Amino acid sequence: ILDAFDGIFPYSIAWAGDPAGQLGSYGGKVRAYNAANSATKRWVATAMPGYDDTHIPGRGRTFSVDRAGGAYYQKTFQGAVASTPDWVMVTSFNEWLEGHQIEPSASYGTLFLDLTRTLGDSFRRTTGR
Numbered sequence: 001i002l003d004a005f006d007g008i009f010p011y012s013i014a015w016a017g018d019p020a021g022q023l024g025s026y027g028g029k030v031r032a033y034n035a036a037n038s039a040t041k042r043w044v045a046t047a048m049p050g051y052d053d054t055h056i057p058g059r060g061r062t063f064s065v066d067r068a069g070g071a072y073y074q075k076t077f078q079g080a081v082a083s084t085p086d087w088v089m090v091t092s093f094n095e096w097l098e099g100h101q102i103e104p105s106a107s108y109g110t111l112f113l114d115l116t117r118t119l120g121d122s123f124r125r126t127t128g129r
Contacts, residue, residue: 002029002030002033002039002041005041006041006042007030007041007042007043007044007086008026008029008030008041008042008043008044009042009044009046009089010022010023010026010045010046011046011091012046012048012051012091013046013047013048013076013079013091014048014050014051014063014065014100015063019048019075019076019079020075020076020078020079020082020083021079023045023046023076023079023080023082023083023085024079024082024083026043026045026083027043027045027083027084027085030042030043031043031084042086042087043083043084043085043086044085044086044087044088044089045079045080045081045083045085045087045088045089046076046080046088046089046090046091047073047076047077047079047080047088047089047090047091047119048065048072048073048076048090048091048100049067049070049072049073049100049101049102049112049115050064050065050066050067050068050072050073050099050100051063051064051065051098051099051100052064052065052098052099052100053097053098053099056097056098064099067108070111070112070115073102073112073115073119074115074119077090077115077119077123078119081122081123081126081127088123090102090116102115102116
């Protein structure tokens with residue numbers, strides 16, 4: 001895939017039993033490719049607050065990942081940072097249909113925006129970006 005594209009960015013990591021391990025694997029693949037090919041391909045890690053597509057009509061194989069009061073988001077964000085990415089992307093701001101929105105809501109208030117600020121600030125302090 002890296003022969004054809006400028007990097008790797010997994011939009012979703014919710015399917016992985018070990019998101020941090022999967023993110024680390026992707027990051028390792030990009031770094032190995034870059035070292036072997038004198039390339040500068042990008043590794044863009046993803047963080048997610050949770051996932052739930054079980055209410056989408058007509059979707060065959062559905063599943064959900066509990067937000068665990070923000071713990072899942074923290075875990076995926078920290079896993080993303082630990083994978084030594086070029087960037088960290090949050091999936092997503094307003095994806096209500098699949099249950100991974102971080103925008104304010106009646107159910108969560110501003111919890112996920114607040115966590116985003118805290119996690120992002122920590123990432124910037126740690127990496128200098």
